[in-house]
Amino acid sequence: MSLLVVGLSHRSAPVSVLERAALHADAQVKLLQDTVAAEPATEAAVLATCNRIELYADVDKFHAGVAELSTLLAQHSGVGLDELTPYLYVHYEDRAVHHLFSVACGLDSMVVGEGQILGQIKDSLARAQELHTAGRLLNDLFQQALRVGKRAHSETGIDRAGQSLVTFGLEQLASGTAVQDWALGKKALVIGAGSMSSLAAATLARVGVSEVVIANRTAERAERLAEILNDSADSDVVARAVPMDSVPDELTRADVVVSCTGATGLVLTAEAVAAGRGLDTQPGAGEVPPRFGSGAAPAARLPAGSAAEENCPLDLAPIQATPGFSVLGEAAVAGMAASELEQHAAWVDNAPRPQGAVALVDPLAEADAIAALAATAAVIGRVPERRKPEPVAEIPRPVPSLFLLDLAMPRDIDAAVHRLTGVRLVDIESLAEASADAPMAADVDQVRRIVADEVAAFGAALRAAHITPTVVALRTMAADVVAGEIARLDGRLPGLDDKQRSEITQTVRRVVDKLLHAPTVRVKQLAAEPGGAGYADALRTLFDLDPETVAAVSRAEDSTTDEEGRGSA
Numbered sequence: 001m002s003l004l005v006v007g008l009s010h011r012s013a014p015v016s017v018l019e020r021a022a023l024h025a026d027a028q029v030k031l032l033q034d035t036v037a038a039e040p041a042t043e044a045a046v047l048a049t050c051n052r053i054e055l056y057a058d059v060d061k062f063h064a065g066v067a068e069l070s071t072l073l074a075q076h077s078g079v080g081l082d083e084l085t086p087y088l089y090v091h092y093e094d095r096a097v098h099h100l101f102s103v104a105c106g107l108d109s110m111v112v113g114e115g116q117i118l119g120q121i122k123d124s125l126a127r128a129q130e131l132h133t134a135g136r137l138l139n140d141l142f143q144q145a146l147r148v149g150k151r152a153h154s155e156t157g158i159d160r161a162g163q164s165l166v167t168f169g170l171e172q173l174a175s176g177t178a179v180q181d182w183a184l185g186k187k188a189l190v191i192g193a194g195s196m197s198s199l200a201a202a203t204l205a206r207v208g209v210s211e212v213v214i215a216n217r218t219a220e221r222a223e224r225l226a227e228i229l230n231d232s233a234d235s236d237v238v239a240r241a242v243p244m245d246s247v248p249d250e251l252t253r254a255d256v257v258v259s260c261t262g263a264t265g266l267v268l269t270a271e272a273v274a275a276g277r278g279l280d281t282q283p284g285a286g287e288v289p290p291r292f293g294s295g296a297a298p299a300a301r302l303p304a305g306s307a308a309e310e311n312c313p314l315d316l317a318p319i320q321a322t323p324g325f326s327v328l329g330e331a332a333v334a335g336m337a338a339s340e341l342e343q344h345a346a347w348v349d350n351a352p353r354p355q356g357a358v359a360l361v362d363p364l365a366e367a368d369a370i371a372a373l374a375a376t377a378a379v380i381g382r383v384p385e386r387r388k389p390e391p392v393a394e395i396p397r398p399v400p401s402l403f404l405l406d407l408a409m410p411r412d413i414d415a416a417v418h419r420l421t422g423v424r425l426v427d428i429e430s431l432a433e434a435s436a437d438a439p440m441a442a443d444v445d446q447v448r449r450i451v452a453d454e455v456a457a458f459g460a461a462l463r464a465a466h467i468t469p470t471v472v473a474l475r476t477m478a479a480d481v482v483a484g485e486i487a488r489l490d491g492r493l494p495g496l497d498d499k500q501r502s503e504i505t506q507t508v509r510r511v512v513d514k515l516l517h518a519p520t521v522r523v524k525q526l527a528a529e530p531g532g533a534g535y536a537d538a539l540r541t542l543f544d545l546d547p548e549t550v551a552a553v554s555r556a557e558d559s560t561t562d563e564e565g566r567g568s569a
Helices: 015-021 025-037 062-077 081-087 094-104 116-130 136-155 165-174 179-183 195-207 219-231 244-251 270-277 338-350 367-380 415-419 428-435 443-492 498-528 534-542 547-568
Strands: 002-009 041-049 052-059 089-092 187-191 211-215 238-242 256-259 402-406 423-426
Touching: 002 015, 002 062, 002 094, 015 052, 015 062, 015 081, 015 428, 025 041, 025 052, 025 062, 025 116, 041 062, 041 116, 041 136, 052 062, 052 094, 052 136, 062 081, 089 094, 094 116, 094 136, 094 443, 116 136, 116 195, 136 443, 165 179, 165 195, 165 256, 165 402, 165 423, 165 428, 179 195, 187 195, 187 244, 195 211, 195 219, 195 256, 211 219, 211 244, 219 238, 238 244, 244 270, 270 402, 270 415, 415 423, 423 428, 443 498, 443 534, 443 547, 498 534
Parallel strands: 187 211, 187 256, 211 238, 256 402, 402 423
Antiparallel strands: 002 052, 002 089, 041 052
């Protein structure tokens, strides 16, 4: 059997695909059950976080395993296999081990070095153990991954290279201001009471907010989290729990909102946020949406209700006498199809212009320049840039009065709140963009060396463990041979007393042990090396060992390992 992982993450797939493929708790359970029921797999574990979905399995056929695991991921995520396949990655055997160890150390996280992934790996193992889908291989693998992650954080400064997603998100909300200065005295609303929401609440309390309100569907969990925060000696924050239906009222008071629930739909719509803050849901005339405001110049619009606005495919006001695309930023057209945008662009280009508009280009006057440009393009294969774009004036934006941090996948907060004046939203997508430019710490190289060493050690131990049942079966067979010969000796020499019989028995056993010692030690060493998997088969053939005896030893060891794993997870 061999380790296989099939998955997708923020490194391989856009956030929009990750959001649609997110697995809720029930779907993860069903996926695990269906995986071990499938022919190629005997063990399975799912690692599902806000920015990754991975299915680990012990399979007996690589190609069949990849096909089956990919199909199962598509079925349970609800994303078609053809659409999902381009974003999937596959790791096998040592590469799969290397991948999980890197994930455990935070090297593969959106924020390099974050430590929360260790808790998520632990939860993943506990779920697989509870459902009895984790056998010896995945128990050993995930427990070793936890140890490797802890070693990386204790022996290196990887914690300095990154932080939790919560801390990184708060830094993005603070926009260059120290988080402690930005958060001081603010009132915070945390929606959800799971691990990420709990971390958010604790972080907010630590950085100096004056109040943390926790809203959760299960009142007991929210109350327990509020009690923990109130009893903490690390802060003077006032914490209280409220039911989910109180969120609209709390929005009127909150300065910061962090949401991370397991909901499959939106928790906060743009309309709800606007209503809670008394805001208009549309940007004002000539105003650039807050997320895409820098670098756009004000543009003239036709008078509202003019004839030129009729039949607009997107029902957006046109912008005349303005070169380039006419829609003000991505936020204004979020979710629109490309074909619709093209229709709108064509409509703007063909719309009647107001009296007095100046033509942007006179083809007759520019004939020579156009001819020269065409000739140059024919030679170099592209259109050269004739001049640098002129700098544009940046439109000042109001200072945000409401800060929203959405850490859920799929998203909890409607992306359309970007369009609300005085509101700043940071979500998984914007965090992914920001983290792409984050500097790597020098300690990352040291962690990579730790991962490489641990992968080699785990592979050697795995290969050595593979031959152990065969060695145990060989020694069991030798012990049976000794017992049989001693019994025959008793029949031939019935006059032996107990002392003599014991001495003869010990002598024969010592001879057998000495004969087997060097070969069994050496075969374990050879089996631990790359390519050593064939030594177990050779040993069984040489000594004519019963395969069922070897299998029985393996089952007994697996049972013992499973019990130990469930106790230590």
